[in-house]
Amino acid sequence: MPLLSVFEVAPLVDGRQSPAALRVRRGTARLLRDLGFAVVPELTLSCGRRADLVGVGAQGDVVIVEIKSSLADFRADGKWQHYKRACDRLYFATLPEVGDVFPRDEGLILTDGYDATIVREAPARRVPAPQRRAMHLRVAQTAARRLHEIEDPQPRHALAV
Template sequence: MPLLSPFDVEPMIDGRQSPAAMKVRRGVGRLMREMGLAVVPELILSCGRRADLVGIDGRGELMIVEIKSCLADYRADSKWHHYRSACDRLYFASLPEVGDIFPPEEGLIITDGYMAEIVREAPLQRLSATVRRSMTLRIAQTAARRLHELEDPSPRLSVPV
């Protein structure tokens, strides 16, 4: 069951993600948790783009992971350039059979869907305090809304006045 929110434009799983992309998401999400990050999938950024995975660590450092399940997926999508301004580190993540087709200036994570490994560390490019605060609030609000929807998935009923 996908998590939906009346506050989010699109659900976390909306049918556009291929089985291969979901496999990458699972493996990379596990790695991010092991690294001490809290992970929010399908986060809508202030620019209106949707990041595949966003993680925040205990120091407030932000990581965005752009999932690419195949060469065609990478070639067809150039929106990832917008993500650089919303994170401290930007990674691509894919399956071993895709290979390293990604820009060498960005990080790379390879996964089999269960375990994942950072193959190339992403350079640290610190965000401004204003952007960091905005992203931290966006992550917190999205995560809290999704969690609340699990507890109470019914829409708010109108109360007679």
């Protein structure tokens, strides 16, 4: 049975994402979903950094995708180095016009905002079991909390009369 919402459901946008970055996120999330991943955007990691997309696969594998909408975006941001400790595979995702300016030892996904393809597979680096469990819990709790906020967007104290 599909889950329906009577509320307008907008993507998680906090004003930092450009329209191009949101296109990359949509196309990349669709690809990951088609590959069997449950995907959560804008996930805060234990290190305090926020990953653009985190996916958990059917076998428990964890992927992180760092979205880069331009060359300037890539050059200005080095936080992705911290993500390697939290995932089994790290990908960059971008638009075709940005090109392949990314490190060769990381994966690459190209998207037009609708379809996406893995251009370069990310090498597997298995995270230790305790870290994997912590990531699974972080993804599950974040996704469940967001779903609940869609179904019941009013804080409890706002319902009191």
